[in-house]
Amino acid sequence: MAEIVYLNGRFVPYEEARVPVEDRGNLFADGVYEVIRFYGGHPFAMQAHMERLARSAREIRLPEIDVAALAEAGLETVRKNGIGDGSLYVQVTRGPAPRSHAFPREPKPTVFMIARELARPSRSLVEQGVACITVPDIRWARCDIKSIGLLPNVLAKQQAVEAGAFEALFVRDGILTEGTSSNVFAVKGGKLVTHPEDGHVLPGITRRLILAIAREEGIGVEEEPLAAALDAVDELFISSTNVEVMAVVSVDGRPVGDGRPGPVTRRIQAQYDRLVERVRAGESIDGLIAPRAS
Ligand SMILES: Cc1ncc(COP(=O)(O)O)c(C=O)c1O
Numbered sequence: 001m002a003e004i005v006y007l008n009g010r011f012v013p014y015e016e017a018r019v020p021v022e023d024r025g026n027l028f029a030d031g032v033y034e035v036i037r038f039y040g041g042h043p044f045a046m047q048a049h050m051e052r053l054a055r056s057a058r059e060i061r062l063p064e065i066d067v068a069a070l071a072e073a074g075l076e077t078v079r080k081n082g083i084g085d086g087s088l089y090v091q092v093t094r095g096p097a098p099r100s101h102a103f104p105r106e107p108k109p110t111v112f113m114i115a116r117e118l119a120r121p122s123r124s125l126v127e128q129g130v131a132c133i134t135v136p137d138i139r140w141a142r143c144d145i146k147s148i149g150l151l152p153n154v155l156a157k158q159q160a161v162e163a164g165a166f167e168a169l170f171v172r173d174g175i176l177t178e179g180t181s182s183n184v185f186a187v188k189g190g191k192l193v194t195h196p197e198d199g200h201v202l203p204g205i206t207r208r209l210i211l212a213i214a215r216e217e218g219i220g221v222e223e224e225p226l227a228a229a230l231d232a233v234d235e236l237f238i239s240s241t242n243v244e245v246m247a248v249v250s251v252d253g254r255p256v257g258d259g260r261p262g263p264v265t266r267r268i269q270a271q272y273d274r275l276v277e278r279v280r281a282g283e284s285i286d287g288l289i290a291p292r293a294s
Helices: 024-028 046-059 067-080 123-128 151-162 205-217 263-280
Strands: 004-007 010-013 031-039 042-044 086-093 110-117 130-136 167-172 175-179 183-188 191-194 221-223 235-240 244-251
Touching: 004 067, 010 067, 024 086, 031 046, 031 263, 042 067, 042 263, 046 067, 046 086, 046 205, 067 086, 067 110, 123 244, 130 151, 151 167, 167 244, 183 205, 191 205, 205 221, 205 235, 205 244, 205 263, 235 263, 244 263
Parallel strands: 130 167, 130 244, 191 221
Antiparallel strands: 004 010, 004 110, 031 042, 031 086, 086 110, 167 175, 175 183, 183 191, 183 235, 235 244
16 A cells, blocks of 8 residues: 655645745744654544644744644544554644744745654563663753754754663763653652753653553652662663553663563552553543643
């Protein structure tokens, strides 16, 4: 079946989807994006992702996005491609204009979506956990915006791949902020510790779901910076839409805890699995996610 993508209000075959070379996404990475998970063809926390997209767009002063219409088109993109377990990529840029840093007078945003099959992480990987490396956090101070400007993330992830690691974790002023495409949680004395929602991390949707799970499970949470020395850290895990909840069993070659996924991580994974199954059965889990303060 020919792949169908969404581009500026139309569903077109992949080969026919064209964006002008002077699109500001191309020239300046002047745009924002989202990645939404699907299980059995059903969206996982679609509303939360769309709200974050609208916020990212506002923060970079893009024209208002009709997120309800976009969500509908996103579902249609997934349907048209017959995606079961997959991932929908949504990108909005400030559109084409002759190259000049300041905004064009009348921006015409480019809106693009593509849906791809994506299996859940394999059971063996989840049971084994993954290795990570640390890298200096050279990114800007607005990591809360889901910007398509991802070069530091790209370079760091490549470094991880070349080191045989699964993910690179950013360290800023001795603080472990987040991964290249994941949030980070530590378990210390039975409590979760994760970086607060400030400019140094993306307010992850998976992160918020984990906080909701922790509340339900009676697991304490501290939204506080985590020292990269990882002193007294019993368990560590990363979270993201695509990777879900993944135990980190070593950092820079040193084992975390006993070098195996710990009990708190496994408890959260089990509850997360239940959410996935609820979505697969057609239920919405958006009601579980607390809206952000701003
Ligand atoms: C830098 C960064 N942090 C965190 C995350 C996790 O966010 P979410 O759980 O919403 O996928 C991502 C996701 O791609 C990311 O790119």
